[in-house]
Amino acid sequence: MAGESDWQHALLRDLGTDAPSRPVLEQSAGATGPESAAPAPPPDHEPAAPAAPPVPRQSHSANLPGPVPQSVPAIDPRLLIALGGPQHGDSLTRRAGAGLRRLASSSGQEVAEQTRLAREVQQPVTTGRVIAVTSIRGGVGKSTVSALLGRTFNHYRHDPVLALEADAALGSLPTRLGAEAVRWSCADIAQILTPAMQLTDVTGYLVPVADGGWLLPASHGRVGAPLDMRTYRTVTLALRRYFGVTVVDCESLPGEVARTAMDTAHVRIVVAPMTAEGVHATRQVLDWLAQLPHAALETTVVVLNTQSADASLDPEVAAGHLRLPGVPVVQLPYDRHLAQGGPIHTDRLSRGAREAAVQLAAEAMRRAVSVR
Numbered sequence: 016m017a018g019e020s021d022w023q024h025a026l027l028r029d030l031g032t033d034a035p036s037r038p039v040l041e042q043s044a045g046a047t048g049p050e051s052a053a054p055a056p057p058p059d060h061e062p063a064a065p066a067a068p069p070v071p072r073q074s075h076s077a078n079l080p081g082p083v084p085q086s087v088p089a090i091d092p093r094l095l096i097a098l099g100g101p102q103h104g105d106s107l108t109r110r111a112g113a114g115l116r117r118l119a120s121s122s123g124q125e126v127a128e129q130t131r132l133a134r135e136v137q138q139p140v141t142t143g144r145v146i147a148v149t150s151i152r153g154g155v156g157k158s159t160v161s162a163l164l165g166r167t168f169n170h171y172r173h174d175p176v177l178a179l180e181a182d183a184a185l186g187s188l189p190t191r192l193g194a195e196a197v198r199w200s201c202a203d204i205a206q207i208l209t210p211a212m213q214l215t216d217v218t219g220y221l222v223p224v225a226d227g228g229w230l231l232p233a234s235h236g237r238v239g240a241p242l243d244m245r246t247y248r249t250v251t252l253a254l255r256r257y258f259g260v261t262v263v264d265c266e267s268l269p270g271e272v273a274r275t276a277m278d279t280a281h282v283r284i285v286v287a288p289m290t291a292e293g294v295h296a297t298r299q300v301l302d303w304l305a306q307l308p309h310a311a312l313e314t315t316v317v318v319l320n321t322q323s324a325d326a327s328l329d330p331e332v333a334a335g336h337l338r339l340p341g342v343p344v345v346q347l348p349y350d351r352h353l354a355q356g357g358p359i360h361t362d363r364l365s366r367g368a369r370e371a372a373v374q375l376a377a378e379a380m381r382r383a384v385s386v387r
């Protein structure tokens with residue numbers, strides 16, 4: 016696997032270090048770009064000091080046909096204030112109960128399972144892997160699942176991770192990832208990218224995510240031209256060179272970009288809401304995937320997402336309806352913090368949501384490394 020490790024070390028070197036920690040992942044959120052990037056830190060700065068934002072080596076935005084986009088807030092800050100403080104995903108009673116159960120039970124098996132899942136998530140890749148998240152309906156948790164996945168990959172992996180929004184309908188991915196502002200969109204990047212660009216050039220056009228990793232929004236935060244299939248293909252193909260894992264938050268099926276993403280991704284994640292009609296419709300999507308020529312089901316994972324505390328559908332029956340041969344169904348439980356909307360704070364997630372995110376990342380990565 017020497018080649019794989021060389022590839023990843025080359026990327027880390029390009030970012031200014033090849034230390035096995037995540038050097039670029041501790042920066043504050045906010046839109047960047049060649050014009051707004053701060054100067055690079057001196058080479059011998061304190062090891063504990065936070066890394067400065069990367070500096071693109073030259074401005075490539077001259078390739079843009081229109082004016083250079085301005086930085087705009089990802090969400091009106093007044094709404095974030097109105098949202099109140101982040102609540103914990105689990106209620107206090109639940110947390111106390113879980114604590115007592117942990118004390119009473121032997122945790123050896125649990126630790127072994129967590130270690131196994133972490134190893135799966137950390138598997139090296141020879142070329143960048145693209146994981147597309149979609150659903151047959153809107154509002155069922157695609158952006159939430161994409162944000163959870165992006166954060167999980169960042170937490171466990173050492174290579175750069177990108178969260179790409181392929182939903183121009185003013186999607187919520189930037190907000191879910193805690194981005195303060197957005198600037199460059201997929202369509203801009205498609206015009207700017209050239210094969211000669213280094214990772215540091217590219218990241219100058221991306222939003223650094225507070226917990227680590229990078230975000231490329233689909234739009235400038237206002238209603239505009241929808242993302243088209245060609246732009247999507249250009250951007251994902253070009254960015255795969257720089258990122259070990261790209262998580263794509265797609266529009267809903269059967270949109271053109273969503274179909275392209277499902278067709279071209281290494282792994283497909285289909286989010287199903289925990290409702291009878293949602294599970295029924297998602298089953299139709301799986302049947303469609305089963306007919307695609309390149310065994311798409313083998314690289315598909317289903318997320319059964321409970322968005323309401325009042326959901327009454329039997330989870331076992333729902334999961335059984337979606338469980339086709341080789342297709343795992345990961346259950347994402349109802350989580351009060353996720354229900355709140357707004358930025359996801361990993362430390363506020365319920366235990367169930369955290370475990371589901373790691374399980375999903377492991378299932379996705381296992382499939383991602385199995386395909387060319």
Ligand SMILES: Nc1ncnc2c1ncn2[C@@H]1O[C@H](COP(=O)(O)OP(=O)(O)OP(=O)(O)O)[C@@H](O)[C@H]1O
Nearest residue numbers: 153154155156157158159322348349350353354356
């Ligand atoms: N596991 C969960 N527990 C509680 N609430 C959830 C959960 N998952 C999602 N939600 C709620 O559902 C809302 C919609 O989720 P999200 O924005 O991720 O859906 P989406 O499929 O991306 O929507 P769109 O089609 O508009 O892009 C979230 O704002 C949140 O309130």
Ligand SMILES: [Mg+2]
Nearest residue numbers: 157158186187
């Ligand atoms: Mg969304």
